Amino acid sequence: MTTITRDAVEAALSGYIDPHLNTDPVRAGCLREVDIQGSTVRVRLELGYPADLFKHGWAQTLQVALENLPGVEHAEVQVEWHIEPHRSSAQTPALANVKNVIAVASGKGGVGKSTTAANLALALVGEGARVGILDADIHGPSLGIMFGIAAGTHPEISGQALVPLQAHGVQLMSMAFLTDERTPMVWRGPMASGALLQLINQTAWDDLDYLIVDMPPGTGDIQLTLAQKVPVAGSVIVTTPQDLALLDAKKGIEMFYKVNISVLGIVENMAVHICSNCGHAEHLFGTGGGEKLAEQYGVDVLASLPLSMDIRSQADAGRPTVIADPDSPLAMLYQQLARNVGARLAQNQGRAPAMPTIEISED
Known part of the structure; x- marks a missing residue:
């Protein structure tokens, strides 16, 4: 009879790559328990990111791998997650009752940043996390509309505290909830930052696992205030493939690097348009821009999303894609994005950099 060892179990698990961590569960440190009783093997894994929609399939895949080991007649794999x-x-x-703050930013407007932030928040909820979203675009808040909040x-x-809407x-919290929808925020930088x-x-x-902050476009007062006064765990940069958007996205990445905030990765929006009549694919805003930018800065493309009328119309109707059509391929892309963001954040835990030293010279 073949003797089953822990080394053999770990070797079998090491042959499978977690698609969100880009490494195997053993090397990632996810293996918590190995119990070998005769020909039965029981394994418990703990992921560092929310994965309710992924964990069962992942457990089945690893179970098959273990049952292919010589001497194993039955295997049980339990996959849990903890933030x-x-x-x-x-x-x-x-922040009180907030585990992780994630900034969703872009170098310029019009690249779908707020839509991405909304669907990211909803996708994280779909994976089982407790999530809040803050509309930090003081001058042009839009998340209330996207989430169907009545004017x-x-x-x-x-x-002395505001109770977030649900x-x-x-x-959710937004300046739009505190003012009339027709009232413009005609404020200078310090007022907006305050x-x-x-x-x-x-x-x-x-009790939030994640607070998503939908940043205004650019690299101004509000971005600096957030970096200096709020414990941001990581940032997500949203861009389109066109050269102008990529140029501004670089500035956004450089800004986060200067204030020692980790860039978790890049979301490439409007990467391709598929004709609804003939199925022809066109790269209206160029191709490969997000990948080149990610390669330049040593980060990953967390998601590449198409130019889709459904994404736009569903957000305008107050039911973003993840809620409006949860089984669609588009919603699955957002779920993958959510797991990727959570996984990158988990990998960064324990590696928080020290605050930078600011020097002023006369040059």
């Missing part, structure tokens, strides 16, 4: 909180520094203490809806106040399982900090710190977030 660790970001280790914030003394300069930027953690004139205002948050309740509990003590939609599709996501906790409003952002109030929204973040005076909102009673309820």
Whole structure:
């Protein structure tokens, strides 16, 4: 009778690559328990990212791998996940009831950043995480519309805190909830930055694994305020493949690097258009731009999304793609994006850089 060893079990598991971590579960440190009883092997894995829609298929794949080992008649694989909180520094203490803050940013407007942020938040909820989203675009907030919040809806106040609104399982806060929809925010930079900090710190977030911050485009006051005053665990850069968008996206990446915030990866929006009549594929905004940018900065393309009328119309109707058509290929791309973002964040845990030293010279 063949003796089953832990080394053999680990070797079998090492032959399969977690598509979100880009490494095998043993090397990734996900293996928690190995129990060998005669010809039966029981294994428990713990992922560092939310994976309710992935874990069962992953468990079955690894179960088959173990049952192909000589001497194994039955294998059981249990896959769990747990979200660790970001280790914030003394300069930027953690937000109350928020484990991780993720900034979704772009160098320029019009690249689908807010739509991406909304679907990312909903996809993380779909994977089992507790998620909030903050509309940090003080001058042009749009997430209320995307989540179907009726005009004139205002948050309740509990003590000195604002109670976030709820939609599709996501906790929301936006300047749009505190003003009239026709009232423009004619504010200078310091006023907008102060409003952002109030929204973040005076909102009673309820036990969040992730707070998604939908940033305004560019690299101005609000971005710097967020980097200096909020413990951002990582950032996601949204761009289109065209050269102008990529040029601005580089500035966004460089900004996060300068303030020592990890760039988790790049989302390439509007990568290809598929004709709804004939099925012809056209790269209206160029091709390969996101991959080149990711390669230049040593990060991954977290998702490549098509130019789709459904994405636009569903967001405008207050039911983004992940909610409106959860079984569609588009929704699956957003679910993959959510797991990729969570996995990159988990890989960064424990590697938080020190705050940069700021020097002023007369040159």
